Amino acid sequence: MRKLKNSELGRKSIEEYKKSSKIPLTIVLDNIRSMNNIGSVFRTSDAFSVEKIFLCGITAQPPHNDIRKTALGATESVDWQYFDTTENAVNHLISEDYIIISIEQAENSILLQDFEIDTEKKYALIFGNEVKGVQQNIVDMSNYCIEIPQEGTKHSLNISVSAGVVLWDLYKKIKF
16 A cells, blocks of 8 residues: 555535535534634635535624634635624524434434435535533524434533544445
8 A cells, every 4th residue: 555645636626515516414623612613623624625614603703714714715615604602503404305314312312323315305414512512592493403322421412523433424325
C-alpha cells in the first residue's frame, strides 16, 4: 500500500462542490459553544455533501479563526444560515416539509442503526449544546429522536463525534 498524495484524491473545487448534488440533510446546531466543534461539523458536512447548516442562538458564525482552524475551508463550500433561535430554524424547516430529528437520548428514541430513511424526504438533524443537549422545546417539535448506542460509562459523545457517526450512517443509508 502507498499513501495517496493530495493531488491523487480527485477533490472538487469549491465551485464544483457548490454545483454538485447534495444529500437531503440539513444540520441544525442548537447553541453550540465550541467553535472547534462548529468547524468540525462544517468539515464533516462537506465530506458527506450535506445541503446546509443552520447555526442557532449562541452558535458562532464564520468567519472566525477558531472555526476556520477545524473547518479547513468547509465554511466556504457548505451553505449555512444563522437563526437567532433554534425554534425559528425548526419552524422554517417544518414550513419546507423537513422531517425534524433531534439527536438525543430521550423516551421512545430510535437507535441509530434501527432508523429507516425515506430517500424521497428531506431531513433536519439537530445537535444540541455540549452540556445541556437539545433543548426540550426542540425535542417536543421533533418528529423523531435518534440515539447513538453507547456502552461505556459516560453516555455522551462530543458533538463533532456524534455528527460524524450520525452523518456517516445516514449517508450510507441514502447513497448505498
